Amino acid sequence: MSDVVESTEKATTMTKADIVERIYEKIGFSKKEASEVVESIFEVIKVKLERGDKVKISGFGNFVVNEKRPRKGRNPQTGEEITITGRKVLTFKASQVLKKTINP
Amino acid sequence: MITNPASDGGSMTKRDLIDEVIRVYPRFSGRDAEVIVNAVFDSMTEALARGERIEIRGFGSFVVKHRKAREGRNPKTGAIVPVAAKRVPFFKVGKELKLRVDGKGPADPAPSPGDTV
Numbered sequence: 170m171s172d173v174v175e176s177t178e179k180a181t182t183m184t185k186a187d188i189v190e191r192i193y194e195k196i197g198f199s200k201k202e203a204s205e206v207v208e209s210i211f212e213v214i215k216v217k218l219e220r221g222d223k224v225k226i227s228g229f230g231n232f233v234v235n236e237k238r239p240r241k242g243r244n245p246q247t248g249e250e251i252t253i254t255g256r257k258v259l260t261f262k263a264s265q266v267l268k269k270t271i272n273p
Numbered sequence: 274m275i276t277n278p279a280s281d282g283g284s285m286t287k288r289d290l291i292d293e294v295i296r297v298y299p300r301f302s303g304r305d306a307e308v309i310v311n312a313v314f315d316s317m318t319e320a321l322a323r324g325e326r327i328e329i330r331g332f333g334s335f336v337v338k339h340r341k342a343r344e345g346r347n348p349k350t351g352a353i354v355p356v357a358a359k360r361v362p363f364f365k366v367g368k369e370l371k372l373r374v375d376g377k378g379p380a381d382p383a384p385s386p387g388d389t390v
Contacts, residue, residue: 176345181323181325182325182326182327182328183325183326183327183328184319184328184329184330185329187316187320188313188316188317191312192312192313195312196305196309196312197310198378200298206298206301206309207309207313207346208375209297209298209333210290210294210309210313210338211329211331212346213285213290213293213294213297214285214290214332215332215370215373217285217315217350218370218373219334219373219374219378220375221283221374222283222284222285222385223283223284224284224285224286224290225286225287225345225379226283226286226290226314226370227287228287228314228318229314229317229318230362231288231335236375237348237373239327243293246352252319256375257375258366258371258375259333259366259370259371260364261305261333261335261363261364263361263364263377263379264341267318267321267362268362270321270322270323271318271321271322271337271360271361271362272359272360
């Protein structure tokens with residue numbers, strides 16, 4: 170969509186390490202423990218999604234696996250017609266709360 | 274190590290995720306598990322609110338995109354209504370998870386020798 174412009178302000182990136190830091194500060198487990206638990210939270214989510222299940226995080230959003238049917242496509246370089254195979258894709262739908270929070 | 278016992282029914286909620294943390298880490302109290310899971314998503318929400326991007330290795334990345342103000346229409350009356358500029362969160366699935374969701378992931382049992390890939 171043409172009205173979507175990639176964010177250009179602050180190129181700061183949050184990583185897993187920052188989340189671990191936050192939990193470490195907040196709860197005071199060892200860093201190793203905090204890191205382990207964050208890792209396993211994401212792993213639990215991945216295992217669920219891998220099975221095709223939904224993961225709904227209230228206040229954040231829903232992760233949903235959608236099944237795409239095979240469809241006809243075209244190699245834009247050669248114009249050759251090809252079949253795009255069916256596949257499962259993951260989509261994220263942000264919750265209203267999250268949308269409101271980032272638009273104060 | 275991580276299997277999900279109780280919650281079937283095709284969807285997992287934040288509550289189920291908290292219960293799973295309690296199950297995997299019996300040394301944490303229920304309250305701890307709740308605080309941890311909430312802290313994960315709260316810190317992500319706050320990062321996005323600051324306009325930061327988030328990169329979770331093996332999972333995916335979140336970015337905030339800007340949508341310009343535009344003129345919209347009330348579909349019922351056809352009247353032109355101004356739509357304010359806004360920021361929208363986007364998720365891009367990471368390579369590992371993309372493959373796993375599509376059943377081609379590295380989490381699958383290793384192919385036996387002689388298998389063609």
